[in-house]
Amino acid sequence: MNKSQKHVRDAGGASKFLYDYPRPALTVDCVVFGLDEGALKVLLVRRESEPFAGRWAIPGGFVNMDETVERAALRELAEETSLENVFLEQLYTFSRVDRDPRERVVSVAHYALVRLSDHRVKAATDAREASWFLADEVRGLAFDHDEILRVALERLRSKLTYKPIGFELLPSKFTLSDLQQLYETVLGKPLDKRNFRRKLLETNVLIALDERELGVAHRAAQLYRFDKRRYRELEREGRSLELP
Amino acid sequence: MNKSQKHVRDAGGASKFLYDYPRPALTVDCVVFGLDEGALKVLLVRRESEPFAGRWAIPGGFVNMDETVERAALRELAEETSLENVFLEQLYTFSRVDRDPRERVVSVAHYALVRLSDHRVKAATDAREASWFLADEVRGLAFDHDEILRVALERLRSKLTYKPIGFELLPSKFTLSDLQQLYETVLGKPLDKRNFRRKLLETNVLIALDERELGVAHRAAQLYRFDKRRYRELEREGRSLELP
DNA sequence: ACAAAAGTGTTGGCCCTACACCCATGA
DNA sequence: TCATGGGTGTAGGGCCAACACTTTTGT
Numbered sequence: 001m002n003k004s005q006k007h008v009r010d011a012g013g014a015s016k017f018l019y020d021y022p023r024p025a026l027t028v029d030c031v032v033f034g035l036d037e038g039a040l041k042v043l044l045v046r047r048e049s050e051p052f053a054g055r056w057a058i059p060g061g062f063v064n065m066d067e068t069v070e071r072a073a074l075r076e077l078a079e080e081t082s083l084e085n086v087f088l089e090q091l092y093t094f095s096r097v098d099r100d101p102r103e104r105v106v107s108v109a110h111y112a113l114v115r116l117s118d119h120r121v122k123a124a125t126d127a128r129e130a131s132w133f134l135a136d137e138v139r140g141l142a143f144d145h146d147e148i149l150r151v152a153l154e155r156l157r158s159k160l161t162y163k164p165i166g167f168e169l170l171p172s173k174f175t176l177s178d179l180q181q182l183y184e185t186v187l188g189k190p191l192d193k194r195n196f197r198r199k200l201l202e203t204n205v206l207i208a209l210d211e212r213e214l215g216v217a218h219r220a221a222q223l224y225r226f227d228k229r230r231y232r233e234l235e236r237e238g239r240s241l242e243l244p
Numbered sequence: 245m246n247k248s249q250k251h252v253r254d255a256g257g258a259s260k261f262l263y264d265y266p267r268p269a270l271t272v273d274c275v276v277f278g279l280d281e282g283a284l285k286v287l288l289v290r291r292e293s294e295p296f297a298g299r300w301a302i303p304g305g306f307v308n309m310d311e312t313v314e315r316a317a318l319r320e321l322a323e324e325t326s327l328e329n330v331f332l333e334q335l336y337t338f339s340r341v342d343r344d345p346r347e348r349v350v351s352v353a354h355y356a357l358v359r360l361s362d363h364r365v366k367a368a369t370d371a372r373e374a375s376w377f378l379a380d381e382v383r384g385l386a387f388d389h390d391e392i393l394r395v396a397l398e399r400l401r402s403k404l405t406y407k408p409i410g411f412e413l414l415p416s417k418f419t420l421s422d423l424q425q426l427y428e429t430v431l432g433k434p435l436d437k438r439n440f441r442r443k444l445l446e447t448n449v450l451i452a453l454d455e456r457e458l459g460v461a462h463r464a465a466q467l468y469r470f471d472k473r474r475y476r477e478l479e480r481e482g483r484s485l486e487l488p
Numbered sequence: 489a490c491a492a493a494a495g496t497g498t499t500g501g502c503c504c505t506a507c508a509c510c511c512a513t514g515a
Numbered sequence: 516t517c518a519t520g521g522g523t524g525t526a527g528g529g530c531c532a533a534c535a536c537t538t539t540t541g542t
Contacts, residue, residue: 022309023267026350065266065348069339093337093352095313104309106270106352108337177521194523195505218519219512244504421493438496439532462492463539488531495538502531511522 024095024104028073029060029145031091031109031152032083034116034132035169038181041116041132042149044141045080048128051101052142056133058149060107073110081130083119087168088112092151099144111152113168160186161243164205167226175213175221176200183243191244203241205231268339268348272317273304273389275335275353275396276327278360278376279413282425285360285376286393288385289324292372295345296386300377302393304351317354325374327363331412332356336395343388355396357412404430405487408449411470419457419465420444427487435488447485449475 032043044056061076063069070090077083091109099105116132138149160166166182167174180196200206207227212220234241276287288300305320307313314334321327335353343349360376382393404410410426411418424440444450451471456464478485 021306024270024307024309026268026270062265063268063339063350065268066341068341069337069350090337093313093334095307095352097310097312106307106313108339108350108352175521192505192507193521194507197522198524199504213521216520217514219514219521221521419494436532436534437494438534441495442497443531457494460493461541463494463541465494489542491542492540493538494540496536497534499533500531501533502529504529505527507525509523511520513519513521515516515518 024106026063027107029058029109030073031111034114040135042135046129055142057142058145069108086112086114109148117171173223268350270307271351273302273351273353274317274321275355278358284379286379290373299386301386302389313352330356330358353392361415417467
């Protein structure tokens, strides 16, 4: 398509294109978080070609003409890591002039949260090598991906304290201890068990199921699921589920 | 430049370009807020050409190859409205496929806060017609600018409650009543005078000047300025200036 | 003297924090 | 029976919200 472009800058009506200046390329990146045995992990793919061949990178790719950036991020994620149906939000747009050594590339970064329990196997099935790493030990990624990861972690931590996004990392049935451990892992600090439980239960956003944990060598814990409907009510009332 | 583009998709080294698919165009937009007689206003420019000729729009334009999106937003702002040295942050990237009827355009929106007292005259001096409007009465803007404005307002309101960005809207010397009125205007609700003053003063982020208000028909109020250094200390200590 | 806004303290209630023991279960 | 985590209540302190009058100044 570019081959035959002939545009007039700021032309009135005839031209199909807006200007004939160089355009930065536009990509999306997607920082995928998952919880593995209580540890916060991030999904990376290994680069096959230059620049940064062999280095680990955040999955991503170019934006097509017929999709939003969020769609593009979901598509790339599916293509590169086989992940689908994940929670995804836009994070920030990174535009340092030299962030890609080949040419000018602006990237709209996103972050996604996945239930590793549902997706454990699939992640590495694609042609590209993909693997999970401890989120706060990762360093030396390609491009400016260290920075993107840092911003994503910050966002995850702060958003977790005022929005119920943590449930996106857990299986749909979970115990209160699972949930507390998730908060402790991500926020990096211990929480008081009784206060944590009271706070969550009194908002009624958790529904106690008729089931208990299985296969544990001690008293089996109550299972809950998150009540999205109830949460939206709370939100409308202005009450907002804040954790320390 | 586009004229002579010949690229190979994902080529190893020789090609200067990454791929030969159509690229979305990339623009920036900048929602400029100012405080005028206690009212929150937004700066708009009138479009001269199609589409949406004659309609009001948020200032913005294309991103050059040698500037970040933030730089581009500052540059466009200076070019279209003569505003310089303003506080500016990235807001969100808008990418609906049909947001521009001519061709695919993705826009990285920003918001800026200006001290209208310093900039009152300049805004309309440029070739393009520019004018200030009441921020929450604006409707019928070009493109998806109604939505961009809405998101900017949301962000301003929420950020105001936990970051000291309000000072960017006031002259460098201000009274506590000025500051309170700003918060009341932007948040859209009345605040208690004594609680407001106590809260702010006990953090020590305000420095009382050796001056008082001038030319008022009643007791002249103490003037203050914001102590950025002191605020950063607070931030490092984790204390975070939250207002209701 | 009057109008207009500046400036100033106290109290009650709520929420958050800190804290320790018994219970149920499987091995 | 023991080891392991599940589950539970209370008291004290800090913080926030509500509230009204006196002071200063210009007209």
